[in-house]
Each structure stands twice: as structure tokens, then as C-alpha cells.
Amino acid sequence: MDDIEKLIPDFDTLEKLVLNLSVLKARLIVLEHSRKVCEAECIKEAMVNTNNWVGSKQPTAAYCDSVVKVIGNTDADKTTLVEIRKDLAELTGDIECLERTLQLNADRLDLFRSLNADRRKSFLS
Secondary structure, eight states, X not given: OOTGGGGSOOHHHHHHHHHHHHHHHHXXXXXXXXXXXXXXXXXXXXXXXXXXXXXXXXXOHHHIIIIIHHHOSXXXXXXXXXXXXXXXXXXXXXXXXXXXXXXXXXXXXXXXXXXXXXXXXXXXX
């Protein structure tokens, strides 16, 4: 096998990478939805449940958006939100790694094409 032919990626492996990437992206969509649902439930609870109010004042939308949405109303809310965000971060990192691996293989294939074309051109000269 020629050295430049080593640049050709294994297409079965690439296909597996693409399939893994699609599964991870589907999981990302579901996890992002879960985060949004959890945040919305926390905000709704803060707005409706008078036990969460300071004095007799309902929290403002700005407060809910900057505080309740981030840490929830209880320690359990906070733990749930932190876990979801941690899972999102890990999943996003895995997706990024797969995308970069696929791009690297595409770049290697482009390099092979260029070098192969240069080699053919040198034979014609």
C-alpha cells in the first residue's frame, strides 16, 4: 500500500461514526427539551406557589429568568437542573468530538485526492 493511500479513511468506520452522531444528536434534542421543561416547571411553581414568594409579592419575570430558571425553587430542583446540564455538556462534547473526527477524515480524503491528482499530473509530464 502506498503512503498516500493510507490517507483514505475506512468508509465502514465513517458510516458507524455518522450513525453514532445521529443517535447522539437525537439524545441532545430530548435532553434539551427535558431541561426546558424542568426550567418551565420551576418558573411555574415560583409564580403560582405562594410559599415561594418573598412576603406577599409574586416573583418578577426577570427574577424567575435569572434565578429560578438557573437554580430552581428547592435543592431537589437545583440537583436535577445541574444533572441535566452536566449531561448536556458531556453529550455536546461527544457530538463535537465525532463531528471533528468526521471532518478530519474528510480532510484526509481531500488531501489524498490532491496528492493523487498531483502524482497523475507528474506522470503525464
